[in-house]
Amino acid sequence: MRKVFSSNEVSETVLIRDALVHQGLEATIQNEYSGGSAVPAFRPPAEVWVAHDRDYEDARRIVAATISTLDTKSDAKPWICSSCREENPESFEMCWKCGHDKGKASRAR
Secondary structure (H helix, E strand, O other): OEEEEEEOOHHHHHHHHHHHHHOOOOEEEEOOOOOOOOOHHHOOOEEEEEOOHHHHHHHHHHHHHHHHHOOOOOOOOOEEOOOOOOEEOOOOOEOOOOOOEHHHOEEOO
């Protein structure tokens, strides 16, 4: 196992993990529920790990591509997931809530 990403924002690690899984890699989140401290400085960051060392380079490329898509424009319109009806930022390629592909979504009102 190798760590490919870490963040103090669990939502970011979930998005990265889902992107890796969507590309066929086995990935897990460590420290996802370790928010026991009320002081953020004492919480360990959530980490995304790939299960197989051989997937590390592919995973790093996927992480970099996913992070680059998170840079949204202020005028970007969100989209609505056709599966769970959740609103997602325009830059997300899959629903943050259920993982459904953006290509099968409808535009937000």
